Amino acid sequence: MFSHSRVLCPDLQQKIMTADQAADFIHDGDTVGMSGFTGAGYPKALPAALVNKAQMERDLRKTFKINLWTGASTAPELDGVMADAHEINLRLPYQSDPICREQINSGQMHYIDLHLSEVSQYAWSGFLGELNVAVIEVAGIHEDGRIIPSSSVGNNKTWVEQADKVILEVNSQQSLKLEGMHDIYYGTALPPHRKPILLNEPADRIGSQYLEIPKEKIVAIVETSAPDRNSPFSSPDAVSEQIAANILEFFEHEIKRGRLPANLLPLQSGVGNIPNAVLSGLDRGGYKNLTAFTEVIQDGMLQMLKSGTLSVASATAFSLSPDALKELNENIDFYREKIILRQQDISNNPEIARRLGIIAMNGLIEADIYGNVNSTHIMGTRMMNGIGGSGDFARNGYLSIFMTPSTAKNGAISAIVPMVSHVDHTEHDVKVIVTEQGLADLRGLSPRQRAKVVINNCAHPDFKEQLLDYHERACASGRGMHTPHLLSEALSWHERYEQTGSMRLA
Known part of the structure; x- marks a missing residue:
């Protein structure tokens, strides 16, 4: 079925290009929704191409920053390189990258921390503004345009529905045998049109195996061959x-x-x-x-x-x-x-x-x-x-x-x-x-x-005696016996740590 190229749809083959060429569809100030969830299924080539573009723009004394939405955390090849290039203005809904974290906590990057179940609703309701481009990794594209999702789904369905333009990365490192593992549900809606989701057991399948994207939305396809970033778990201590x-x-x-x-x-x-x-x-x-x-x-x-x-x-x-x-x-x-x-x-x-x-x-x-x-x-x-x-x-x-x-x-x-x-x-x-x-x-x-x-x-x-002492004195303070607290001491443990390096009493 699939030979060297995994893009079998004739209408889409003509849209294959390099990552640097695809990056030209993304502009300063754009909001970009990328695939990726816990280091799986994130774009492997576009982030580095966007870093190159940002550097070229700066060489011309122009700015280049985007707002970045994903499913959850990604990997150093996405969050890390883009944050290191100071290319992210706003990030949501979850991240775990140390460079992102440093910039969030130093005020260099805006960050919106959301319940993951609500991100799609926020996007559909317009709370987050317009989504300009979706960059989605997939495993392959059939002759008839059916798209095999990658190793994560995350917010991909919402991104491709909401975005004005879609860029696909077709990654040959993702197994084609992922086909059939996905279940993408197309019955969601906003209130007051929301209907019950008929999923009664974890094993129930209620959707499609494929990601549905109108061909006219797809402006570029980049072929890649790079694995997900997978870190080994240490043995439990x-x-x-x-x-x-x-x-x-x-x-x-x-x-x-x-x-x-x-x-x-x-x-x-x-x-x-x-x-x-x-x-x-x-x-x-x-x-x-x-x-x-x-x-x-x-x-x-x-x-x-x-x-x-x-x-x-x-x-x-x-x-x-x-x-x-x-x-x-x-x-x-x-x-x-x-x-x-x-x-x-x-x-x-x-x-x-x-x-x-x-x-x-x-x-x-x-x-x-x-x-x-x-x-x-x-x-x-x-x-x-x-x-x-x-x-x-x-x-x-x-x-x-x-x-x-x-x-x-x-x-x-x-x-x-x-x-x-x-x-x-x-x-x-x-x-x-x-x-x-x-x-x-x-x-x-x-x-x-x-x-x-x-x-x-x-x-x-x-710390047990310290805690018991605090609670006993809070109960004896007469300030209220439902949830007793000593307001002058309630956060003193954190203050003590920042001043002395330990929460322990001297």
């Missing part, structure tokens, strides 16, 4: 393993109490070593026919699918180590029957998450004694990465679990504090907090009851 053990013990307890079925409920998991440790523990725990309705397929889920622990995984992208990517490509016929890649306004849809009863497992930066969670800001002001999809699932999941080591910076920072310095997930949405010290089940508890459980079960011993 003792802290990650203990956090995982605490969660697995909790699941067993909930099954015995009849509050979870034997095959649990659909799993959503953030990315990283702790979530992978949890997934590995589930894989060893004798579970069968689990399901996942999540954002990202990572190493642990691939192994669970291979072993039969997991029967199906629905997501919007991959986030695999090099070894796991090799496993996927070598056995893709097997995985294609068990993995469904959807656009992120479906993979993260709050109504679906609520209806399916998702078990949401996400990381945090800090939690306070009453159960509020900060997952985005360091010391209250400095953006780390963004809220991503954690809020989509935390508020709407049957169980919202937040997990973290109890300390950071070699023990200088406590992950459990009197008051979080920034709130992403309120006490009303956080049901379980887990550290290597233990697990706090906050369901059915008042604020003062939650404080005792969080401190006693989750705080590191080096």
Whole structure:
């Protein structure tokens, strides 16, 4: 079927050009929506071409900056090189690049941190302004114009619908056997025309295998051959393993109490070593026919699918180590029957998450004694990465679990504090907090009851007495007994760290 070129549509073959030529369709001040989600399926050639263009414009004493929208984080070849060239004026909805982060926190780059499920709605409603160009990586184009999506879907459907012009990167490094893995739903609408989404199980397919783009919108096609940027996961350390053990013990307890079925409920998991440790523990725990309705397929889920622990995984992208990517490509016929890649306004849809009863497992930066969670800001002001999809699932999941080591910076920072310095997930949405010290089940508890459980079960011993002392004095202050706080001290732990390098009392 596909020979050397993966662009088989005659009408589109004439639009094949170099990345530098395609970059001429993007102008200073444009808003550009690019594909990419957690280092998968992002453009590989256009970002570097845009850096070259920016330098040429500056040589002519002209400016060149764009507003950049994606699905989520991308890779150094996109976020990194463009930020390093000071080419991004505004970025949304999520990033994890250190150069982007530095420019966001120094005020050189505007950043809008959005719930990932809402990005499409924002774009369609016009809240974000006009989208000039979409740059989308795909795996191939059939003779009749059907377009095979790449290793992530993200916001690609919305970008190509909203953009005035579309540039495609056809990447021969992406397996053609991805064809059939995608499920792109074309039934979304804005209120008051929104209809129920008839997705009742993670395995349900409700859309198309292909990305639909009018040929007249496609102004350029660039052929590439470059792999996704995949970083290896380090082996879980003792802290990650203990956090995982605490969660697995909790699941067993909930099954015995009849509050979870034997095959649990659909799993959503953030990315990283702790979530992978949890997934590995589930894989060893004798579970069968689990399901996942999540954002990202990572190493642990691939192994669970291979072993039969997991029967199906629905997501919007991959986030695999090099070894796991090799496993996927070598056995893709097997995985294609068990993995469904959807656009992120479906993979993260709050109504679906609520209806399916998702078990949401996400990381945090800090939690306070009453159960509020900060997952985005360091010391209250400095953006780390963004809220991503954690809020989509935390508020709407049957169980919202937040997990973290109890300390950071070699023990200088406590992950459990009197008051979080920034709130992403309120006490009303956080049901379980887990550290290597233990697990706090906050369901059915008042604020003062939650404080005792969080401190006693989750705080590191080096900070437990400090926290108990704070709470006791706050309760005795007479300022209010529903959620007792000492306002002069509530954020003093953060202030102490910035002044002394430690949250510990001298």
